[in-house]
Structures are given as C-alpha cells and as structure tokens.
Amino acid sequence: MASYIIGLTGGIGSGKTTVANIFADLGITLVDADIVAREVVQPNSNGLNSIVAHFGSQILLTDGNLNRSKLRELIFEDDSERLWLNKLLHPLIRETMLQQCKEAQSDYVIMVVPLLFENGLDSLVDRTLLVDISPELQQQRTVDRDAVTVQQVKNIIGSQASRAEKLSKADDVIDNQGEISALKCKVQALHNLYLNLANNS
Structure with a gap:
C-alpha cells in the first residue's frame, strides 16, 4: 500500500x-481527479442524480450521461451554481481518491x-x-x-x-x-x- x-x-x-x-x-500509480470526477457522475450515481434534481433533465445527453459542455456553460456564467456543484462533488471526489491512493501498490x-x-x-x-x-x-x-x-x-x-x-x-x-x-x-x-x-x- x-x-x-x-x-x-x-x-x-x-x-x-x-x-x-x-x-x-x-x-x-496515478490517481487522477479528472477521471474520478467522471466516475462520481456516471449514470445512476448519487452525484449525477443530485445534479439532475438541481438543474433538470436538460443537463443530460440522450444516452443518460452528463452533458458536460452544458454544465460548464451553466456554472461558468453563474458563480453560485459553480459553488453548489463544487460542494456536491468535492467530498465525493476526495473520498474516492483517498480510497484509490490507499489501494495503490507502488x-x-x-x-x-x-x-x-x-x-x-x-x-x-x-x-x-x-x-x-x-x-x-x-x-x-x-x-x-x-x-x-x-x-x-x-x-x-x-x-x-x-x-x-x-x-x-x-x-x-x-x-x-x-x-x-x-x-x-x-x-x-x-x-x-x-x-x-x-x-x-
């Protein structure tokens, strides 16, 4: 470990x-925040469900995945939305990354x-x-x-x-x-x- x-x-x-x-x-071993950030908003994840509840289904692509460019647009135009999203995702990302670090063999x-x-x-x-x-x-x-x-x-x-x-x-x-x-x-x-x-x- x-x-x-x-x-x-x-x-x-x-x-x-x-x-x-x-x-x-x-x-x-690399633990990449960008990859983990994608993992915590996979379809049916708590992360994605919370984002849909907040922004509505306009935030989804037709295949049920997160529409990142739409989300980026919304949060870069509005600081309060960016803060809301960070508050939701950061703890999820942090927890997952620490877990992956713990499991690393290098x-x-x-x-x-x-x-x-x-x-x-x-x-x-x-x-x-x-x-x-x-x-x-x-x-x-x-x-x-x-x-x-x-x-x-x-x-x-x-x-x-x-x-x-x-x-x-x-x-x-x-x-x-x-x-x-x-x-x-x-x-x-x-x-x-x-x-x-x-x-x-």
Whole structure:
C-alpha cells in the first residue's frame, strides 16, 4: 500500500498529463481527479442524480450521461451554481481518491489534481509538484489542443489560482517549456527523490 502521496498540479495546457504519464511509465500509480470526477457522475450515481434534481433533465445527453459542455456553460456564467456543484462533488471526489491512493501498490502514489491548491486538496498529500509554463504558452497550447477561443482559455486561467500563488505553494516545480527529453530527465530526478522520501517516511 502506498502511503506517501505526491500532489501533481498545473494550470490548463501546462502538460501535467504528460508529466503524470512519465511517472506512470516508471511504475507509479496515478490517481487522477479528472477521471474520478467522471466516475462520481456516471449514470445512476448519487452525484449525477443530485445534479439532475438541481438543474433538470436538460443537463443530460440522450444516452443518460452528463452533458458536460452544458454544465460548464451553466456554472461558468453563474458563480453560485459553480459553488453548489463544487460542494456536491468535492467530498465525493476526495473520498474516492483517498480510497484509490490507499489501494495503490507502488512505492508512492501521484494524485493528479488540476485545482490542487484552489480546492485545498494539498492538505491530503505529503508533497506537491507543480508543472509550470508561461501564461502565453498555456493559452497557445490549450487553444491548439481543445479548439477553444483565447477568451475561453483566459476565463479558465482566471478562475484558477495565479501562477505566483501556485509557485509559492509548491514543494517542487517542473518547468515544462522545453523538449520532452528534458522533461523526462526532470521527472526521473524527482522520482528518485520521491522514492527516497517514501522509503524514509
């Protein structure tokens, strides 16, 4: 059982998934908040039933799954709706993630959480790792990847903690503005550090 937890975070488009996958290639279990967030709103789950009761059936796709883009629209336009949704889902997500960390078999486990600091989830981990890039690169990568407008990306970045705030809170920082080969070296160095920390904790 992995008892040492690293919280991996980074803004949209920063490359935290790439970093997480390199750790996974080194044999480390990943517990991904985005995946868990989907699991807690599967059809017939308590999470989805509560969302339908609140927003009505307009929030469902024809196959009974959650219409994410519709939900995103509703909560980005209205802060109170966003708060309501967070209050519902965060405890469910937190509980599920901790359970998955407990069941992990690797020497340490990586919890991948986009809003690690914003949602106070850094309190659940032993150490935090931030994947950092400039806001300009963040915008460019996200627009290229998700086919969204620059304004939409700016809104998302604006709803997250500032770069300075995240940098001040993170224990470790990976600068992801270079080549993938450089990134792999950085991850390998941190992997060695984390193995050491986990074995001595």
